[in-house]
Every structure is written in C-alpha cells, then in structure tokens.
Amino acid sequence: MIKQNINMLSNEHTSTRNRSQLGEIWRRLKKNKLAMVSMCFILLLGLMVIFANVISPYPYDKIDLSNALQMPSLAHLMGTDDFGRDIFSRILFGGRISLLVAFCTVLVSIVISAVLGAAAGYFGGWFDSVVMRIVDVFMAIPGMLLAISIAAALGTGIVNTALAITICNIPGLTRIVRSSVLLLRDQEYIEAAVSFGGSDKHIIRRHILPNTLAPLIVQASLKFGDAILSIAGLSFIGLGIEPPTPEWGSILSNGRELIRSFWPIVTFPGLMIALTMLAFNLFGDGLRDAMDPRLKQ
C-alpha cells in the first residue's frame, strides 16, 4: 500500500522535469526585449571585433594625408581622421583592445574577489576583519582616482591599465560576495553538509560559491561596461593605452582639438562607448531580473 503511494508520488512531478534552472532563467530573459536587444548588440560587437582584420576596410594605422578629414561616405563609413586613417577600422581594432582588457579585468577581479569574499564571509574572525578593513580603505578612494594613481605609478600600457582597473574592481566585488556568503552560511543545507562530514574547502567550493554565482554573474556584466568606460577614460587622459594602438578613449582624445570643426572624429568613438556601456548595463539588469523573478513582477 505504502509502496504504491510512493510510486504515485514519484510520478506526480515528472511533467516538470527537464527544465533546469538555466533554462528557466533563459526563458525569463527572453521575455525582456531590452535585454535581448542589448545581448544581440554585445554579441554583434564581439563578433565584429574578433573578426576586425577581416571586416575592416583599411589597416587601422594606414596614414593617407590626401584623404584627411573625410566626411562619412561609402568609402569611409565613419569618415577619416586628421591623418587620413579610417575611423571605422580604428574603432573596430580599438574595440578589440577595450573588450579584451575589460574581459580580462572582470575575469581576474571576479576570481580574486570570489575567493577573498567567500573566505572572509565563511571563516569570519580576524581574517574577515583584515580583508574587510583593506577593502574599506580601497573603497574610500574614488574608483577613477585610484585607477589614475595606479596607472600613473606603474606607467602606461595595456597590462598596467588592466591591472589598475582590476585593483579598482576587487573591493566592491569582494563586499558583494562576502555579504551573500554571510547569508548562505546560516542556511540549513550548509549545516547539513557539515553534518555529512564536509570539510571547509569542500563546503565553500561545492555549496557556497555556486550559490553566490547569480549575483556575481550580474555584477560581472555590469562591471564589464564600467571597465570599458574606465579604459576609455584612462586612455583619454593619456594614462591608458599608448597611441598609435587604437582605443576608443584615445581616439576620442586625439580628436579633441577638432571637436568643433569636424564632428565624426569624436561622435563615433563616443557613441560606441556610450552604446556598449548602455548595452552591458541593460543586459546586466535584465539578467538580474531573470535570475530573481521576485524582483520584478
């Protein structure tokens, strides 16, 4: 009799099977038009910069003074700058640098802050105090100012720019990870995992970190936009990527003197920075809503 009941019970829910959490999130994300448009834009941008050498009509550093300061036309989609370089090509190759540096900085800072935040939140005690006080010190300094001082101290260049932005990202992300770990630590399934003989390392890796993944992924997509803006900002003031390597911020900065007489040179890179930033922010917001359905009903 009981066996029968048991069998009935186990078959009762089979219809809901095969719908994993990821599928559920994807289904909700699809409903959000803005997020989907942003995602398409990001994917398109990604493809364009990856295949920049195929797509771009001219080499990014080809100087052609006879064609300087051309207005946008079919030959030069976004016009040419004061050296006659094709702005479209420069933006494509510049995007490569921006996106690559942004990707690396976000990845590295997420990994470091996940480890730091999880350890601080899980163990508490003096380790937590030390980590959090250091984080507090870093958070007291405005992000851009910190990046500027790090870049100024270490010198310009791609690696140093990435390092500066990574260091700026870590404190905020560490706080986010720690706060969600603090919430998770008191959950009964963590206690249960301990009661089944789990070691600290095992519990952090298998039970705590996977549960903090949702806020982390959202933060990653938001930080991605921030990172692109920071790279552009640093390059604009001459502390980021060195010319002649094209970068959105440095293209913008080079065109500064011509801002009143020749609009394409600042408009297009500026537009790209703004659109990319917007796309990442909208996508990040959409992702957050999709992962936490209670937030937006």
Add this chain to the structure above:
Amino acid sequence: MSKLLNVKDLTVQYETDETIIHAVNGISFELEEGKTLGIVGETGAGKTTTCLSILRLISETSGRITGGEISFHGEDMMKKSELEMRKIRGSKISMIFQDPMTALNPVMTVGKQIGEVIRKHQKCSRLEAADRAKEMLTKVGIAPERCSDYPHQFSGGMKQRVVIAMALACNPSLLLADEPTTALDVTIQAQMLEMIKDLQKQCNTAMVLITHDLGIVAETCNSVGIMYAGELVEYGTAENIFERAVHPYTIGLFQAIPSIEERTARLKVIPGLMPDPADLPKGCKFSPRCRYSTRQCKTQTPPYCEITPGHFVRCFCGDYKEGE
C-alpha cells in the same frame, strides 16, 4: 547487544554577552545497536542541542560542551580531532534535519548531493557514486530518473525522502533524526515513519528520534526520554513511560492528548510556560508548573533515581515510590 552510544552527564551552554544559557544540563542515556530512542520535549528543551553535540556541531563562537562524556562504539567522542569527526559525520553518524525545504542545496541536483556524501566517505568514481545515489533514491521510493532534478522540483515530502537517502547513503550505524516529520503533513508523516523504520531494519541502524509527538514515539521507539528545560525528567523503556509514567510532567503530557473515547470540551493542559534557560528556577525546574510541588521541590534539586530497573525519574516522587 553492545552499547552503541553512551551519553553521560552531557552539559551544553550557549554564551551571549550578558548571560549564559543552560541549554542541556547533565543528561545521560544509552542506545543499543539497531534500537530507537525517542526524545520528547517542548521547543527549547534542548533536544536539538543534544543531537548537535553528539556530532560535535555546536558552533564554537557561542556554544560549548562544558561537561560530560559521549562514547560511540566505545570511543570517546570528546577526544576526537576535527578531522576524525569529519570522517565520522555522514558515514557512521548522520543527521536528518527538521526542515527538508532548506536542507538541500538549491543549485545542485539531488543525485549529485547524495553522490557527494558517498564520494566523501568511500573511495569510488563519480559514476559509481551516481549509481549508488540512484539506488538510494529507489530505496526511499523516488524514481531513479529523477536524480538529475533540482530540489525545487520536488515536493516537501519527497525532499525529506532525499534527505533521508543522503543520511543513509553510507550505512551509518547511528541516525539522528531531528523532528523529521514536523514540517510534513500527517499522511506523509505516516509514510515517512514507515519508511524510516523499514530502512532502519534493513541497515540495522540505531536512531535517536526527536519529536513533539508522543504518538510517533509509541509507534517507533524502544526507549523514551522526556526532556524538560535541558534535563531528562523521565527516561525508560517505551512500556515504562507509556504505562507507568511517574513524573508529573510526563503525566501532564499524556493528559494533554485528546482521547477518542471520552468527549471532552477542553484538553487538560500543563499551566505556564517552560522557564527561560538563561534563568532557570532553583530546585526542580518543573516545580513552578507542577501541581504536586512542595517546599522541598523549590529549594532542592531532586535526585535522578532509578525506580525500577531501567526506569529513571528526576523527581522527589520517585523517592516515595522507592520508600514504599
């Protein structure tokens, strides 16, 4: 039969900034292999704390086992290192938690969660662990295909089945069941108990069953301990407790059960509330609520005496019985 678990004078305290909370005050009991001990008591009587201290899971920041001995398979658990305890937890002693809704990790499939416990304690490959997990799921009456489902896809009763499967995955010799059926509705409760009893027989596992429900105790337990304010007020075989209860608190508990035969407008209740464990009364801790309390009860702590072999009572009334 040999003694599997022997708890002697266990005392646990929680410390806050201002006060010391006396959660468990010197309780003793023993358990033989394959047998079931029921611990009954009100919320806050120290039942869960007792269980957690057997696994040495009292959080070090606030709580402390201040005295007593716990021996398991004849080995002193208090002298074990954290690493040795980790090996015991889940393989020799496991625990079922009260609320199945929160006792499973929401981002891991149930098959993986069961497999993890197995892989933690037994050397086997991921595939073997997955097979064993499926086997365990079948044992608790869940179709093995469901091992790749997430906890949110299960109902409460089925989650509790998964928790039980996890707890029994490594054939532990002792199962601590902390109100395993409280969060479930009555029909599922019966199924669950039947299943636990069944599996217990199969694996020859001893069990400490914590519950509020005397009916459950009557059905499943060999011996019973009644807990009040961190003390065992009465402890003995199920027959002793159910037929020859002596302690006024135990008697009060039985009187509070509605009877099918008699028509009563009101249930008999025990007046008052359990004392604040940070501020326990002097003498007998039950005396403020006891109908029979005397001046002696309010000043002296009653002895824990054996009125008949294996039947212990912490009450002066035990003295009188002996004197008779």
